[in-house]
Amino acid sequence: MATQVQSPMSWRDSYRGMSSDNIKGLVLALSSSLFIGASFIVKKKGLKKAGASGIRAGVGGYSYLYEPLWWVGMITMIVGEVANFAAYAFAPAILVTPLGALSIIISAVLAHIILREKLHIFGILGCALCVVGSTTIVLHAPQEREIESVTEVWALAMEPGFLFYAALVITAVFILIFHFIPQYGQTHIMVYIGVCSLVGSLSVMSVKALGIALKLTLSGMNQLVYPQTWVFTLVVITCVLTQMNYLNKALDTFNTAVVSPIYYVMFTSLTILASVIMFKDWDRQSPTQVITEMCGFVTILGGTFLLHRTKDMTDGLTTSMSSLRLSKHAEEDGMDGAEGIPLRRQDSSRS
Incomplete structure (x- = not known):
C-alpha cells in the first residue's frame, strides 16, 4: 500500500505576505520619513538664522515665524x-510608527553634511541597526483591523x-509643562521631548481615527455626519500644535542628531503602547510574532542609542585631544598645566 509523502512547506507557502492596505501604508510611511527627516535640517537652519537676528525659540522667542527657510x-x-x-488610515500603528527610523538616518546624515554636526562611525552602525529593526x-506586522464606522x-x-x-498622559504633560520646563527645559533634553512624545501618542490615535473616517467617506460611507469625527479632528489639531511648539524648542536648544533619535524612541514606544491598548493589535497575532516585533524594536533602540552616544563620544575625543595639546604646549613652555607653576622652579627646589 503506497503511502503519500507530503512535500515540505516552503517559505513562500508559509508566508502569507502583506495585504494591499499594509503595502499602501508602507509606501506612504517611507515617503513620510524622507520628508520629515529632511525637514529637521531645514527647520534647524531656519531656527539658527532667526536666532542670529532675534530671540531664540529655546528661550521663548517666535522670530522664526518670520524666517522663510523655517517655513520651507x-x-x-x-x-x-x-x-x-494617510499611512495610518491603511496600516496599523505598529507597522507605520517604527518606520520613522528612516527619518533618524536622514536627519543624522544631513546634519553631518549640512550642519557640520559630527556623525561617528558607531552612528553609522546605529543607522544600520535602525534599518534592520524596522525591516x-x-x-511581522499585524493586518489592519477591519473598521466600518468611526463610531x-x-x-x-x-x-x-x-x-x-x-488620563495618565494628560496629567504627565501638565506636570512637565508647568513644573519641570521652567526649571529644567534649557538643561534636560528629556523635558521638551517628553511633552512631544506623550502628546504624540494621543495624536496618532486620533490621526488614525480621522484617517479611517476620511477613507470610509471617500469610499461612499459618509462619516462627517458623526460628531465623533469632529472630536477626533479637534484632538488632532490641539496635539499637533503642542508637539510643534515644544519640538521647536528642543531643536533650537539641543543638537539635532540627539533630538531626533531620542524623540523617535520615546514617541514610537508610547505610540505602540497606545495602539496596543486601544486597537488591541497583539490580540490578532501569535506569541512568536509579538516577540519578533519586540526584538525588532529593541534593535531599533540599540541603533538610536548608538546615534545618541555618537555626539558624546566625538565630544569626548575632541576634549581629550585638546587637553593633550594644551599639556604638551605647557611642558614645552616650562609650565605645569594643572597648577600653572614653572617646572624649572620645581626642579630647582627639589635639588
Missing part, C-alpha cells in the same frame, strides 16, 4: 505628516484601559 522646513514636514496621516517589524473607533477609545492611559 515646515512645509516639508507638513507634506511628510500628510503622507504619515523585522514590517515583515467603532470611538467605542475603542472609550474603553476603560485607554481612558486610563489618556
Whole structure:
C-alpha cells in the first residue's frame, strides 16, 4: 500500500505576505520619513538664522515665524505628516510608527553634511541597526483591523484601559509643562521631548481615527455626519500644535542628531503602547510574532542609542585631544598645566 509523502512547506507557502492596505501604508510611511527627516535640517537652519537676528525659540522667542527657510522646513514636514496621516488610515500603528527610523538616518546624515554636526562611525552602525529593526517589524506586522464606522473607533477609545492611559498622559504633560520646563527645559533634553512624545501618542490615535473616517467617506460611507469625527479632528489639531511648539524648542536648544533619535524612541514606544491598548493589535497575532516585533524594536533602540552616544563620544575625543595639546604646549613652555607653576622652579627646589 503506497503511502503519500507530503512535500515540505516552503517559505513562500508559509508566508502569507502583506495585504494591499499594509503595502499602501508602507509606501506612504517611507515617503513620510524622507520628508520629515529632511525637514529637521531645514527647520534647524531656519531656527539658527532667526536666532542670529532675534530671540531664540529655546528661550521663548517666535522670530522664526518670520524666517522663510523655517517655513520651507515646515512645509516639508507638513507634506511628510500628510503622507504619515494617510499611512495610518491603511496600516496599523505598529507597522507605520517604527518606520520613522528612516527619518533618524536622514536627519543624522544631513546634519553631518549640512550642519557640520559630527556623525561617528558607531552612528553609522546605529543607522544600520535602525534599518534592520524596522525591516523585522514590517515583515511581522499585524493586518489592519477591519473598521466600518468611526463610531467603532470611538467605542475603542472609550474603553476603560485607554481612558486610563489618556488620563495618565494628560496629567504627565501638565506636570512637565508647568513644573519641570521652567526649571529644567534649557538643561534636560528629556523635558521638551517628553511633552512631544506623550502628546504624540494621543495624536496618532486620533490621526488614525480621522484617517479611517476620511477613507470610509471617500469610499461612499459618509462619516462627517458623526460628531465623533469632529472630536477626533479637534484632538488632532490641539496635539499637533503642542508637539510643534515644544519640538521647536528642543531643536533650537539641543543638537539635532540627539533630538531626533531620542524623540523617535520615546514617541514610537508610547505610540505602540497606545495602539496596543486601544486597537488591541497583539490580540490578532501569535506569541512568536509579538516577540519578533519586540526584538525588532529593541534593535531599533540599540541603533538610536548608538546615534545618541555618537555626539558624546566625538565630544569626548575632541576634549581629550585638546587637553593633550594644551599639556604638551605647557611642558614645552616650562609650565605645569594643572597648577600653572614653572617646572624649572620645581626642579630647582627639589635639588
